[in-house]
Amino acid sequence: MTLTPVLSAHWDDADSWTLDGYRRHGGYQALQAALAMTPDDLIALVKDSGLRGRGGAGFPTGQKWSFIPQGGDGPGAKPKYLVINADESEPGTCKDIPLMMANPHVLVEGAIIAAYAIRAKHAFIYVRGEVVPVLRRLQGAVAEAYEAGYLGNGVDLVVHAGAGAYICGEETALLDSLEGRRGQPRLRPPFPAVAGLYACPTVVNNVESIASVPAVVRGGIDWFKSMGSEKSPGFTLYSLSGHVTTPGQYEAPLGVTLRELLELAGGVRAGHELKFWTPGGSSTPLLTAEHLDVPLDYENMAKVGSMLGTKALQIFDETTCVVRAVRRWTQFYAHESCGKCTPCREGTYWLAQIYARLEEGNAAEADVQKLLDISDSIFGKSFCALGDGAASPILSSIKHFRDEYLAHLDGGCPFDPHASTLFAAEEAMA
Missing domain, CATH: 3.10.20.600 (Ubiquitin-like (UB roll))
Known part of the structure; x- marks a missing residue:
C-alpha cells in the first residue's frame, strides 16, 4: 500500500500556506476550470465522482449540493449560503486544523467552487475560536484571495470564530451559533438545504470535503475513482x-x-x-x-x-485501562452536552457518576448493566448525535472488555493510574 498525498502533498514546503506557494503547484487552476462549467454540470461532476463527506457521516457531497433549490435569483428569491464546518473538537480528531494551517488556500478555492455550484454569493468558515493561529492563517489566506481577485467577484467569504462548544460541530447548532444565538441543535425538518442559515437554503460541509473539491475538478472522475473502493472512492x-x-x-x-x-x-x-x-x-x-x-x-x-x-x-x-479511557470520554460528553434534551443531559451525568464509582472501587455488578441500560436510553433517542457519540464507546467497550469492567468491582482500577502515557500528564495536573 502506498500513500496518496493530494491535500498534504506540499505541507512541508516553507511557504505552503501562502498564495504564491499554492499557485506554484497549480492552485486556483481548478477554479478556472469550474467557472467554465455551468453550476449544474459542476454539481453533476462532484456527484458522479462519488466524493463523500469527510466530516463523519459520509453523505455524498454532490447529492447534498443538489438538494439546494436552484431557482432564479429574482425578486423574492431567498439567498443561498455555504457554511464550512471547521469546529473540530472531538477527542482524537485532528485532521482539519493541520490542513488549514498548512494549506488554507485549498479550502478557500474549494469554497469558491462550491459556492458557485450552489449559486451562493456568501460563504462562511466556522472555526473554533481557541485555535488562534489557524484563525489568523485563514484570515490571511482570505485576504490574499481578495487581493488577487478570486474573492469579491461574485462570492464573499467570512471566517467566523466560535466560542468553544463541541455541540457547535452539529450542523444546525453551528448555524444557530453563526446567527448569534446559543448553539443548540434544531428540530428537523426543515433541513438546512431548505431553511438553514437565516432560514435560507444552506449547504454545510466539512473542511476536508470542501478542500477535496479542487482536486476532483482538476483530476476528473476517473482519476478520483482510481483510488479507494467502489462505494467509498478517493x-x-x-x-x-x-x-x-x-x-x-x-x-x-x-x-x-x-x-x-x-x-x-x-x-x-x-x-x-x-x-x-x-x-x-x-x-x-x-x-x-x-x-x-x-x-x-x-x-x-x-x-x-x-x-x-x-x-x-x-x-x-495494553497499559491502558479501557474503563478509564472511556470514563474520560464520558466526562467530556457530560460536560459538552447542551442540555436541550433529557436523555443526553441526564444520561451523560449519571454515566459519569457510575464511572467514578467503578474507578474508586465502590461499584456493584449491577452498575455495569446500568451503564448498558442508560446508554440504550440515550442511543438513538437524543436530539442530536452527541448522545450516540457518548453511548457508542460505552456499549462497545463493555462488549469487548466486560471482564475488565468486572475487575473494577473489587478495589477499583487494577491498572497503575500512571501506566498509560496518554493520561499520566492529566493525572499529574489533577
Whole structure:
C-alpha cells in the first residue's frame, strides 16, 4: 500500500500556506476550470465522482449540493449560503486544523467552487475560536484571495470564530451559533438545504470535503475513482495518535487497513501491543486487534459495528485501562452536552457518576448493566448525535472488555493510574 498525498502533498514546503506557494503547484487552476462549467454540470461532476463527506457521516457531497433549490435569483428569491464546518473538537480528531494551517488556500478555492455550484454569493468558515493561529492563517489566506481577485467577484467569504462548544460541530447548532444565538441543535425538518442559515437554503460541509473539491475538478472522475473502493472512492486523511511510534496525518486511499497504516507509522510503540482503537474519534464504537485487517471505509466499518467517522485512529496499547479511557470520554460528553434534551443531559451525568464509582472501587455488578441500560436510553433517542457519540464507546467497550469492567468491582482500577502515557500528564495536573 502506498500513500496518496493530494491535500498534504506540499505541507512541508516553507511557504505552503501562502498564495504564491499554492499557485506554484497549480492552485486556483481548478477554479478556472469550474467557472467554465455551468453550476449544474459542476454539481453533476462532484456527484458522479462519488466524493463523500469527510466530516463523519459520509453523505455524498454532490447529492447534498443538489438538494439546494436552484431557482432564479429574482425578486423574492431567498439567498443561498455555504457554511464550512471547521469546529473540530472531538477527542482524537485532528485532521482539519493541520490542513488549514498548512494549506488554507485549498479550502478557500474549494469554497469558491462550491459556492458557485450552489449559486451562493456568501460563504462562511466556522472555526473554533481557541485555535488562534489557524484563525489568523485563514484570515490571511482570505485576504490574499481578495487581493488577487478570486474573492469579491461574485462570492464573499467570512471566517467566523466560535466560542468553544463541541455541540457547535452539529450542523444546525453551528448555524444557530453563526446567527448569534446559543448553539443548540434544531428540530428537523426543515433541513438546512431548505431553511438553514437565516432560514435560507444552506449547504454545510466539512473542511476536508470542501478542500477535496479542487482536486476532483482538476483530476476528473476517473482519476478520483482510481483510488479507494467502489462505494467509498478517493483519498482521505487518516489521523494516527496515541501509542503509535510515528503519530501524524497519513493521506491514503479509502479502504486501507489499520495494519497497513501501522506499518507506515512504525507500529505500536516499542515493546507493546495493540489493545483497542477508535476508527473515527471518541464517538465511534471502539475496535480491537481482531479488526486490524478490516478496510477503513464506510461500508466495512459498518459491517463490524463501528463507523469511519473522521478517521481519527486513536491507538491504545495494553497499559491502558479501557474503563478509564472511556470514563474520560464520558466526562467530556457530560460536560459538552447542551442540555436541550433529557436523555443526553441526564444520561451523560449519571454515566459519569457510575464511572467514578467503578474507578474508586465502590461499584456493584449491577452498575455495569446500568451503564448498558442508560446508554440504550440515550442511543438513538437524543436530539442530536452527541448522545450516540457518548453511548457508542460505552456499549462497545463493555462488549469487548466486560471482564475488565468486572475487575473494577473489587478495589477499583487494577491498572497503575500512571501506566498509560496518554493520561499520566492529566493525572499529574489533577
